[in-house]
């Protein structure tokens with residue numbers, strides 16, 4: 001079987017070894033004689049699997065004992081609502097630093113919840129540009145000043161649609177934030193080391209770097225969660241998931257099984273530093289191809305904020321972009337179409353995207369450009 005070169009933004013490529021192992025164990029999970037699909041979430045073998053997955057995330061990130069890992073459902077989008085439901089209170093507004101399409105959605109949801117709870121509306125700072133590529137940068141560190149007293153500060157570490165990411169260090173990284181820091185890390189979770197102990201909460205839909213859709217990964221500071229609201233439905237309170245070790249109700253067991261396999265793969269491959277180096281190598285190849293194209297390919301994102309996970313670029317016109325996508329598909333390159341809101345080309349380079357695929361994409365880009373006489 002020929003595997004396509006999968007550049008999808010999510011659900012996205014999974015490591016082949018993970019799929020193979022799931023295939024091998026399909027009828028017999030942990031020697032139990034039944035599939036994990038058929039196993040009770042109260043079964044010891046399943047509980048051990050889920051504990052192991054949580055412990056592996058903790059180990060990869062060197063998570064301090066003050067924090068814990070939760071497996072929730074509803075995707076990152078449901079966190080857009082459950083976060084303010086939990087964390088707004090006492091008349092304190094939340095701050096949203098919006099650097100892209102997903103942050104915009106998160107802030108919108110928070111405004112609805114704030115109204116519902118009779119709490120102040122979130123204060124939104126956005127980098128949105130009036131013309132051209134709407135989100136092309138991260139803010140300067142100054143944008144994070146004066147946040148003391150905020151309910152929390154929300155950021156999106158990697159904007160999947162727009163191709164904008166905070167750097168790991170330097171002027172385009174996140175500065176220390178003097179309020180509870182909450183991050184949507186959906187599309188760069190597990191892609192680089194991050195001091196998660198400095199975050200009140202970090203969350204991610206699993207379907208990019210961590211596994212299949214259906215699992216929402218949440219890392220939360222236990223004391224912060226305990227101080228959150230108690231007058232919202234029990235199922236939505238972070239403390240409920242903490243108290244019940246994400247087993248208050250039936251978790252997405254198959255998804256968590258696959259997440260655990262991905263976590264094994266990440267550890268075997270050298271952990272988060274290795275994932276970061278891999279991402280840097282792959283992204284550098286693509287951005288170099290853009291830079292060396294004499295303006296045929298252009299990246300609309302400012303250099304310091306270019307994502308290592310979702311590389312966006314444009315061709316001289318939309319007809320050429322369509323031809324580029326069609327040609328790519330005939331070569332088995334899938335998922336290169338930019339998000340419908342912004343257009344253009346987007347290559348998602350999550351952990352399981354192989355370096356060889358990126359090399360083939362670069363070769364195709366060079367061939368395509370040459371054929372246009374560039």
Ligand SMILES: Cc1ncc(COP(=O)(O)O)c(C=O)c1O
Nearest residue numbers: 075076077102160184186187205
């Ligand atoms: C950064 C980011 N946040 C939130 C979402 C929404 O995630 P979900 O579909 O899991 O709700 C996505 C999905 O692509 C995303 O990339």
